[in-house]
Amino acid sequence: MAVTVWILGDQLLQEHPALSLAEKDVSGNGLRVLMIESQERAQRHPYHQKKLVLLFSAMRHYAEKLRNTGFEVDYRISSTTSMAIENHIQSHHPEKIYTMAASEYRGRVFQENLQEKFKIPVKLLPNTQFLVGRYDPYPDPDPDKRYLQENFYREMRQYFNLLIGPDGQPSGGAWNFDKNNRLRLPKDVQPPVPISFKADEITTSVIEEVEQKYIGIGQATGFDYAVTHEAAQSAADDFFDNRLADFGAYEDAMSNTHGTLFHSRLSPYLNLGLLEPLKLAQEAEKRFLDGKAPINSAEGFIRQLVGWREYIYWQYWRMVPGIDEANFFNARRELPQMFWHSNTQLNCLQKVIWRALNDGYTHHIERLMILSNFCLLAGIAPQEVNAWFLSAYIDAYEWVMLPNVYGMGLYADGGQISTKPYISSANYINKMSDHCRNCSFDHKLRSGVTACPYNYLYWNFILTHEDTLKTNPRMGRSLLGLRRFDSNQREQIKEDTGKFLESLA
Ligand SMILES: Cc1cc2nc3c(=O)[nH]c(=O)nc-3n(C[C@H](O)[C@H](O)[C@H](O)COP(=O)(O)OP(=O)(O)OC[C@H]3O[C@@H](n4cnc5c(N)ncnc54)[C@H](O)[C@@H]3O)c2cc1C
Structure with missing residues (x-):
């Protein structure tokens, strides 16, 4: 019996449950693995070029490893996933498809409809990538x-x-x-x-392809991530040792x-x-x-x-579905252009955006307390913030991005993930970093042209959402701070905020 195991690009497991089950069922002959690089999927956002290199190179190395252990692999580069599956069925006539449930909603719905769409029995196995x-x-x-x-x-x-x-x-x-x-x-x-990793032949050709075919953020050149299980394990050892x-x-x-x-x-x-x-x-x-x-x-x-x-x-x-429509604070502003080029006088924002655009990586507190803190305080629409994060980061996938952006970062979900909005003024940034030392803005000033925008944005956010925030006991201390301001000072905060937000192109 001919069967196909369809392995998704982000399911490069050492022990793949669909592969193990299919092997048992057909005991050797007739088993073929299908892997698909979908150009439509890879162009859904202007993904970081290094992310595309990581994904495609890791997939191709995985396919090569399977081939070296005796599997037949049909590796397809196709304009869409549907087209690749259709062509695969026409060429190889499998009697059944085995696949493991996608970690993302849209992919899983697609798998659930596979049987109906292609008129072929489908065995959809539970996802084993997560401990839950x-x-x-x-x-x-x-x-x-x-x-x-x-x-x-x-x-x-x-x-x-x-x-x-x-x-x-x-x-x-x-x-x-x-x-x-x-x-x-x-x-x-x-x-x-x-630790960094030198590009081998497969990775070098993927870099060239990505540079030619995809207009994404950043550059593929300089790619130094691991693309195999062994190399990823070396990266883990490097972390544990050092x-x-x-x-x-x-x-x-x-x-x-x-x-x-x-x-x-x-x-x-x-x-x-x-x-x-x-x-x-x-x-x-x-x-x-x-x-x-x-x-x-x-x-x-x-x-x-x-x-x-x-x-x-x-x-x-x-x-899901629905989290991507959440907007608890009704934030409507467009994402400022600086997120695409990193030109800003704010030293912390400039450095962190630059790192994301160059590397596709910044660590958690930079994502939370510099980037999403800024977006939350400035009232940037969650959909805009999410689209940027999805594009910029090498580790971005919908299952991890949506809850982190809509929940932890922006509190757009109204508190399902975090018990309070993660907001701070320049005081926190100065306490936890050296960014403020060489900044054009003064982290101690709350108003005026040289005041750090995080300061008036912070107080403006609390003033604007005072009634909503009052219902959250964890916001008590921040709200108490408002008592220090008379009506003139409150006006000043609003004025500084308005001028700053207007200046953001
Ligand atoms: C606005 C925002 C966007 C984010 N986007 C992503 C994303 O696209 N992809 C992603 O993997 N993580 C995302 N995170 C979570 C976290 O910032 C990254 O997992 C982490 O920075 C990755 O770097 P690291 O491997 O050095 O993590 P470490 O600090 O070394 O942490 C170890 C591991 O813990 C896991 N982890 C820690 N926090 C989280 C979290 N909040 N959610 C999920 N996993 C977590 C990661 O797998 C990480 O590798 C986001 C967080 C925020 C606030």
């Missing part, structure tokens, strides 16, 4: 209820037995060491440079000189299936148990992986 597929703490969530990330995280830690002592209590005596994880970067520190120990302490720090700091930079590989979240979490635990990393670093990293990453995926499936 193995253990879902809330299998039937109440649509009206808010589910706190902290509770979700603790459930996941217990279920997967990560940093849990023999007494069933969390290692180190607490679930959370966030209070140790807010250090500013010391002046002379030189964070280790992450950066994990300081990950916790400087998790929230930002620097004008250094981009990655002590972050793992592993999200691009996790999101493609080149690395597995549980293995990484277990390795972080091992480093703690071996005395190689302090508890605040191991716990901090595990929290990001099995707490945040899984929670975000879980929330995505709870909120």
Whole structure:
């Protein structure tokens, strides 16, 4: 019997469940793998050129690995996915298609309609890329209820037995060491440079193709990411050996000189299936148990992986379809042009946008407290912000972007993901970074042409949304701050904000 296993581009798993099942069913002969590079999909946004290189090169390396282990692979570069499947069926006449559920809504709906559309039996297997597929703490969530990330995280830690002592209590005596994880970067520190990878023949030809065919953000040249399981594992080893120990302490720090700091930079590989979240979490635990990393670093990293990453995926499936229409603060402004070229006098924004456009990567606090904080305070429409993030970042996929942008970043979901809007004035940026040191604006001033825009934007946001924010007990301190301002000062905040926003082309 001839069967096809369709492997999606972001499902490059070492153990692919559709492949394993099909192998059992047809025991050898007649099994063919289908992989598709869809040009329509790759042009849906002006994706970062390095992202397209990563995706296509990793797919082609995966296909090559399968071929080397004896599989027949039909690798198609096609204008659309539908056309590729149709042509594949016409050429090879499979009697059945096996595939694993897509991590994104649109892809999954497409798979669910596959049988009907192509008149062929389809075996759609559950997605195994996420740990919530193995253990879902809330299998039937109440649509009206808010589910706190902290509770979700603790459930996941217990279920997967990560940093849990023999007494069933969390290692180190607490679930959370966030209070140790807010250090500013010391002046002379030189964070280790992450490992980089030389382009081989496959990658070099993908770089040329992407440069010729796609008009995306940034440049494909200079691409130095891993594109195989082995290389991605080396990137993980490099993180565990050289950066994990300081990950916790400087998790929230930002620097004008250094981009990655002590972050793992592993999200691009996790999101493609080149690395597995549980293995990484277990390795972080091992480093703690071996005395190689302090508890605040191991716990901090595990929290990001099995707490945040899984929670975000879980929330995505709870909120689609529809999350991309959410706009709690009714933000309508267009995204300023500086997001596409990084020319701005604001030193922090300039540096972080520049990093995103060049590299396709910035670390979490830069995404949250520089970029989305600015967009939230400036009232940029969530759809515009989301489209930019989806285009700019090498690790961007809809399942992770929508909840992070609409939920965590902009609070457009009205608080399903975060318990309060993540907003701050220049005070936080100055506390956690050296960006303000060489900036044209003064982080201490609240009004006037030299005042840092984050300051008046922050107070303007609180003034504008005072009634809504009053209902959130976690906003109490920020609202109390308003009492300092008389009516003239309030007017001044609005005037400065208006002038600044008008100046944004
Ligand atoms: C506005 C906004 C947009 C974001 N867009 C993306 C995106 O497109 N793709 C993406 O993978 N992450 C996204 N994130 C989450 C997070 O910023 C990145 O996962 C992280 O910065 C990746 O860098 P790292 O691998 O060095 O992470 P580390 O700091 O080393 O963290 C370890 C891992 O934890 C996971 N993680 C941590 N926080 C989150 C989170 N909030 N959501 C999902 N996973 C998380 C990632 O897999 C990451 O690799 C976004 C966050 C915000 C606020």
